[in-house]
Amino acid sequence: MSHDLVTIGAGAAGEYAAGLAAEMGGRVAVVERELVGGECAFWACMPSKTLLDAASRRSLGADYPWERASNRRDWMISREEIDVQDDAAHARALEEKGAEVVRGEARVVGAGKVEVRTRDGTRTLEGRSLLVAAGSVPVIPDIEGAEEAGYWTSRQATTTRDLPSSLVILGSGVVGVEMAQVFARFGTEVTIVELHDRILAKDHPRSSAALDERLRSEGVEIRTGVTAESVERGGAGRIVRLSDGSTVQGSEFLIAIGRRPADIRALGLEEAGVELGDDGAPPAHDERMRIGEGVLVAGDVAGGPQFTHVAVYQGKVAALAAMGGSPKADLSAVPKAVFTDPEIASVGLTVEEAQQRGIDAFEESTDFATTTRGYLTEGSTGHLTAVVDRERRQLVGAFAAAPGASELIHLPALAIKLSTPLEVLADTITAFPTGARELAHVFDAALKKL
Secondary structure, eight states, X not given: OEEEEEEEOOSHHHHXXXXXXXXXXXXXXXXXXXXXXXXXXXXSHHHHHHHHHHHHHHHTTOOOOHHHHHHHHHHHTTOTTSSSOOOHXXXXXXHHHTOEEEXXXXXXXXXXXXXXXXXXXXXXXXXXXXXXXXXXXXXXXXXXXXXXHOOBOHHHXXXXXXXXXXEEEEOOSHHHHHHHHHHXXXXXXXXXXXXXXXXXXXXXXXXXXXXXXXXXXXXXXXXXXXXXEEEEEEXXXXXXXXXXXXXXXXXXXXXXSOEEEOOOGGGOGGGGTOOOOTXXXXXXXXXXXXXXXXXXXXXXXXXXXXXXXXXXXXXXXXXXXXXXXXXXXXXXXXXXXXXSSSOEEEEEOXXXXXXXXXXXXXXXXXXXXGSHHHHHSTTOOOEEEEEEXXXXXXXXXXXXXXXXXXXXXXXXXXXXXXXXBHHHHHHSOOOXXXXXXXXXXXXXXXXXXX
């Protein structure tokens, strides 16, 4: 049987695309070699945010031991009293929409043809459109002794049932800082090792500073401007030698310096007329997520922002394109959120990035602790910052470190997407006393400078 869409990979992008195309009446098959639902559902977003919630409750005085947090996390990822997560609910949801789930290794063998090696043999699927949604993998640097000593990636950090007594984390991006706060709040001695001069180096400096202050107050040791050169067994478990000659120790060693698009050379996309880069990356996609005739791409493997919400969005665009629509992907306003305490969120350009693009931009900021919402939140720290295009009188970026930052960031995200005049933002009524209200005051202050 020929399909309208064959999806290779059933993570956030592939699962959503397959489900949507099936709901639209399409004949859909989705191939997955691991778990339907992918990284976010079983090893990343869902377990990490569950643990963060547990750690937050514990920090506020709740009777919340690690065993309870671990058990609730296992419930969230469908791993109660078993060793491997159960993806049956995800697979069943796709099948109820009319999609066929095929478990195995996929390889493209011709235009619109995918060969799948399953436990029962080899099967060939034909599709009018193929969607490559193979995800991403952790970046593992060449560190002397790391393979022999052993290390964690985000998968082990978010799913461990044993609380480590101490933990060295290489990298302070989203995974690094979130896991640092989780384990520190459960009593683990945590050390962060960061090559750059600040944690969350890709975020706004004020956001980095706010979280740095909070993590240090909770006992996290932060070593910036250094990296790991070697690892060996010993001491507390692993002894990590740093580039400045010093050492740090941890019972576990977590490598969290980022992820890269999966190498898809083994998929055989050249058989469908798609030429890959030397690193196995797909070519640039167009606004409909197409990388070749009848071939689409979505999610982390597409090479853009590595967020579940972007993967789902791209999966939606790809599904609509596969079903004959003419969608246009718009990534002009992608929000980012880090679910630490305080929460960190951003959208758009920093003032430096805007100026590098030739925009006459300026920044307006307020100390969150001195706002009404800040006064109401004991121990609050952070900021609310807007980046404004002076000539166009519009918002081009927004940044926050504050309680609820992951929610309030969507107001500026929509404003950037719609090119909303700053006058409209300043005139918009927001509820008191919320973070959005405080952000509106920032918009009003910026407007007075135009």
